[in-house]
Amino acid sequence: MPSTGHIKIPAVLENLQAITDCVSGAAAAAGFLPRRVGDMELALEEAVTNVFKYASPGNPGEIEITCATGGGKFSIEIRDWGKEFDITKLPDPDLSQNISERPIGGLGAYLIKRLADDVSYRRLPGLNILTLVFNLEIKKQ
Amino acid sequence: MNISTKKESTALVVTVSGRMDAVTAPEFEKSISDFITQGEKAFVVNLSGLEYISSAGLRSILACAKRLKEQSGKLIFSGLQGHVKEVFSISGFNGIFKIYESDAEGLKGV
Numbered sequence: 001m002p003s004t005g006h007i008k009i010p011a012v013l014e015n016l017q018a019i020t021d022c023v024s025g026a027a028a029a030a031g032f033l034p035r036r037v038g039d040m041e042l043a044l045e046e047a048v049t050n051v052f053k054y055a056s057p058g059n060p061g062e063i064e065i066t067c068a069t070g071g072g073k074f075s076i077e078i079r080d081w082g083k084e085f086d087i088t089k090l091p092d093p094d095l096s097q098n099i100s101e102r103p104i105g106g107l108g109a110y111l112i113k114r115l116a117d118d119v120s121y122r123r124l125p126g127l128n129i130l131t132l133v134f135n136l137e138i139k140k141q
Numbered sequence: 142m143n144i145s146t147k148k149e150s151t152a153l154v155v156t157v158s159g160r161m162d163a164v165t166a167p168e169f170e171k172s173i174s175d176f177i178t179q180g181e182k183a184f185v186v187n188l189s190g191l192e193y194i195s196s197a198g199l200r201s202i203l204a205c206a207k208r209l210k211e212q213s214g215k216l217i218f219s220g221l222q223g224h225v226k227e228v229f230s231i232s233g234f235n236g237i238f239k240i241y242e243s244d245a246e247g248l249k250g251v
Contacts, residue, residue: 016164038193038224045195049163095233099206107232108196114231 004030005067011051011060011080019048019065023076026067030074031136039115040076043132046108047078047087055082055128069136073117078130085128086121087112143190144172151251152183152215154244158190161198170201173216174208182214185247189220194228206238215239219247 005026009015023044027037044065051063064079087109093102113119118133142165147154153176161169173184184205188194206216218240221229229235241247 013163016162035223041193042195042224042228045162045197049195049197052163093233095236097237099203099210099237102203102237104204104207105196105200107199111196111228111231 004069006065008062008064011048011055011063011082013049013052015063016045016048016052019063020044023065023067026069027074027134030069032074032134036134040074040132040134043112043115044076044078046112047076047130047132050085050087050108051078051080051082051128054085055080072136074134074136076132076134078128078132080128081126082128084123086123087130088119088121142168144169146176149185149248151248152185152217153181154185154187154248156187156190158192160193161191161201162193162195163197166195166197166201169198170204173205177205177208177212177214182209182212183217183251184209184215185217185219185241185244185251187219187244187247188225189222191222191225194225196232199228199232199234202234215251217241217247217250219244 005022007019007022009018020041024037024041027040048063061081066077068075090109092110093106116132117135120131122129142159142161145156209216218238221240239250241250
């Protein structure tokens with residue numbers, strides 16, 4: 001797939017907007033409707049804020065995001081050089097729990113899995129690679 | 142994100158617009174938390190102008206709801222649209238919160 005968007009930047013919350021702008025710009029250019037770009041922004045925010053929080057607490061490293069489009073798909077690859085963290089292995093939350101029972105948190109990975117058409121994780125030495133794939137839906141009006 | 146409030150007889154109507162993400166969600170939580178500290182116990186939160194919410198926003202909402210529940214308070218929502226409605230649905234929040242079309246209906250539901 002040809003690359004359509006790329007950013008490598010310190011993995012801190014202050015950079016969330018820059019990362020979102022990079023990816024949503026690439027997704028809009030690839031022909032995604034605003035509603036679907038919104039889904040992508042959400043999955044992306046969940047993935048990158050996990051890196052901000054857990055990859056290297058107290059000593060943030062860098063995060064690299066590469067978007068690619070082709071074959072009716074749009075992919076977002078997220079790389080970080082922090083601790084191993086495979087969101088695809090996290091259990092889904094129990095949505096039937098009431099307000100008192102529900103734990104605070106735990107919805108981020110679930111939202112990613114529900115919104116992206118495919119989620120895959122690879123661990124290479126010292127490197128996490130999370131790839132989110134979205135199918136290009138047919139444009140309406 | 143913008144937050145404005147209007148005191149009604151049965152509840153405080155809190156209107157939130159813009160984006161509730163990992164950067165802005167703590168502002169919402171602090172705002173509601175401050176009102177609880179001041180003695181407010183019933184809230185109708187109007188989200189008709191909220192364009193985007195992430196799990197950080199859901200986390201803040203749940204934290205406020207837990208605090209209110211301990212004090213027999215109420216957190217009710219109105220006017221959910223598009224993306225926010227979808228995220229509430231996926232997360233099961235529409236099963237644990239009362240959600241109304243309008244503030245007027247929400248105020249009756251307090």
